[in-house]
Amino acid sequence: MGPPLRYPPMIRFINASVTYPGGVHALKNVTLEIPDGQMMVIVGLSGAGKSTLIRAINGLVPLSDGDVTIDDVSVRSAKPKELREIRSRIGMIFQTFNLVNRTTVLNNVLMGRLHDAGTLRSLLAWYKPEDVEIAMQALERVGIVEKAYVRASNLSGGQQQRVGIARALAQEPTIILADEPVASLDPPTSHVVMRDLQRINRELNMTTVINLHFLDLAKVYGERIIGMRAGELVYDGTGDQADENVFRDIYGRSLTADDMLGEAAAAG
């Protein structure tokens, strides 16, 4: 099942399960390998376990069974310091951007340097010029370096998500996780942000895992598509293979216009 692996697997799920307090089985016995440099999209209804799957990779959600490994290092058995080290190599992008609105764009992006900038220096906002330069380059890569000293709250939604991407890039990660990165954006802006992610994936050969609920976006940008339903992996294949029948199977119902972002915008 699935496309042939181009590189040795970097992220590996081994019979991974997550049960939340209260008894919800968000992830059921998932086994999955994500090779270096792949752009993988996860689709499924809300509540299918997409967010849990993505957060299991950087340990934001602890596993209750099985394991996840990054370059053969176990996330589940990592001590707090080791877990922070693993996280520092994984950038994350959020549906609601998760920026600190009251502070500048640059301060938000510099958050991506905290793992490496030294606690005392970071406490006093006394960053090394190299760290500021890395943050500036990250902003340059998403095309909003001129906004560096603007308050984050003064930016549009699309710009805010680009700050979110820049924050992740400033970590100089090898993996990017994106949890519904365009769900809060309008269709044209969604494509701009998705193309940013695609460009970063290709130019930096960065393993990218993205949750999406728009099926047309998933087909356009997903090199590989994973389908989830009720915490289980129900599909694994290329974007080309994923036709309407496949999606109908993942969603457990027939598709509607709401499942698509729209054709008109795809051109823009």
Add this chain to the structure above:
Amino acid sequence: MNAATAPRTARPRRPPRSVIGPLALLVFAAITWWAASEDFGLNFDVPRLFTNLTRGAGILAEFWPPDFSVLPRTVDPLLETIQMAIIASAIGCAVALPVAFLASRVTSPNLVAYIVDRSVLSVVRSLPDVLYALIFVAALSIGPLPGILALILFNISVVAKLLSETVDGVDQGPIEAARATGANRLLTVRWAVLPQVLPNYVAYSLYAFELNIRASAVLGIVGAGGIGNLINETRRFFQYDKLMVVVIEILILVIIVEWISIWLRRKLV
């Protein structure tokens, strides 16, 4: 479409009215009656309050006109009051910052630190600042130092309580984002939480400073320095016209401090 003839789905039945609200009001009224009643309480009587007030009119008249000859003697104690408030606010609010982060579930590193910090805070808060001043005066003799110590304790408890409640309500998105970058807990608080609560922190600190200026009028009465010493002195010698000058000065000082803090808050938020 006509609303009257439109097909209607069944409306939900109205749940029964809660009796808790009226009952609470009734209990509250009963307790108040108990506290004020002739037989069980303090025999609090509003008409008598007014007759007593007119009887005191003679003393009240002695407050007027104010005797401004005392003015030069008020300068140093007034300055001492301001300096005490500045020192106590600077130290108290600085200490309150980490204490507040330990006292919020959002930022506290573990449950033990949270419970210990909260317990110490409620113990400190349970005593009023005048009582602390009394204790410190007894231990350290009279002067501004016991007053400053009492105000520091007061500032820590007030600012830490207000700030920890603000921290409880911050947007947790940035915290998740900072954790995801591999930042440690201290830096997560510094860069994901502090920027969110900084305007509130400044506002609470300015409020504490205002309260300190006010409190010094009382603290001096127990010998803990500031303008209160002068209030005590003039009051003991029945120099109410001089006391009036001090009262006017405190009034003006508090209003000025309030203006400045309103202006600063508007600048910072």
